[in-house]
Amino acid sequence: ESPVEVEPKVVASVERFAYKGVAANLVSYLTDVLHESTSVAAKNINTWYGVTSMLPLVGALLADSYGDRYSTILASSLLYILGLASLSSWALLWTWFPKRKRSSSPLFLSLYLTSIGQGGYNPCLQAFGADQLEEEEDVLPRDSTEENTSRRSLFFQQWYFGICSGSLLGVIILSYVQDTFGWGIGFAIPAAAMMLSALCFSCGSPCYKRKQSKTGRPTGSIIDTIRAIRRKMMGGSLPLTANDEHLAELE
Numbered sequence: 001e002s003p004v005e006v007e008p009k010v011v012a013s014v015e016r017f018a019y020k021g022v023a024a025n026l027v028s029y030l031t032d033v034l035h036e037s038t039s040v041a042a043k044n045i046n047t048w049y050g051v052t053s054m055l056p057l058v059g060a061l062l063a064d065s066y067g068d069r070y071s072t073i074l075a076s077s078l079l080y081i082l083g084l085a086s087l088s089s090w091a092l093l094w095t096w097f098p099k100r101k102r103s104s105s106p107l108f109l110s111l112y113l114t115s116i117g118q119g120g121y122n123p124c125l126q127a128f129g130a131d132q133l134e135e136e137e138d139v140l141p142r143d144s145t146e147e148n149t150s151r152r153s154l155f156f157q158q159w160y161f162g163i164c165s166g167s168l169l170g171v172i173i174l175s176y177v178q179d180t181f182g183w184g185i186g187f188a189i190p191a192a193a194m195m196l197s198a199l200c201f202s203c204g205s206p207c208y209k210r211k212q213s214k215t216g217r218p219t220g221s222i223i224d225t226i227r228a229i230r231r232k233m234m235g236g237s238l239p240l241t242a243n244d245e246h247l248a249e250l251e
Contacts, residue, residue: 007204008129009155009162014197015121016166018084018190021174022114023049029183033094034104048111055119062120069124069131070210076124077198080117084191086110092184126159131209 023045030041063072087110094102133152170190178186 013162013166017170020167020170052115056123059120060123069128076120083113088187
């Protein structure tokens with residue numbers, strides 16, 4: 001495997017380590033430190049989960065329509081790191097504030113900043129990793145199709161293993177650190193991990209293949225996709241228009 005194939009998988013596993021390490025124990029943080037009731041804490045965290053889950057839909061649409069995946073990943077990484085860094089700083093400084101001046105607003109501002117970062121980060125990283133496979137496949141002979149398919153399958157198997165391993169380690173290790181050594185350190189570790197992963201990713205910049213968006217009409221892209229799926233389901237063989245060329249795989 002080339003480094004450009006390995007790096008996106010490592011970066012993705014580190015991101016899952018950071019996210020799960022923060023998210024897994026947040027209810028305990030809100031109830032034990034901020035003294036919220038269990039119902040209020042669960043409501044706040046579930047709202048954050050919901051927003052975090054929906055934002056990748058927007059991020060993927062904007063990245064494919066107006067930018068490129070590489071730039072989106074870098075910009076989102078900065079927002080992600082900024083959110084985690086502000087979260088850890090707020091947790092470290094929380095006990096220093098007078099009780100009458102304590103507010104949970106900075107906490108949720110930090111959490112939603114990580115959500116915005118993840119909204120552009122997650123939907124682009126896996127597709128960006130797959131783009132690196134295409135770069136080498138273009139120069140391989142046609143009789144190696146089976147080998148190419150095997151490499152692609154292995155890539156996504158390792159990708160899934162990486163994000164699952166990162167999630168598991170994040171829940172186990174960081175939950176222990178937060179309960180044993182304090183919340184400030186428990187939130188600082190994910191921030192440092194994301195910072196290192198972003199640095200590692202940027203070091204491979206000269207070797208990456210970057211794809212520019214082919215259209216600036218996000219709604220048009222969605223309509224084109226629906227049309228292609230409809231043709232596929234109906235078994236039609238209508239010719240693709242110029243705007244549909246990037247959907248040829250669906251045919």
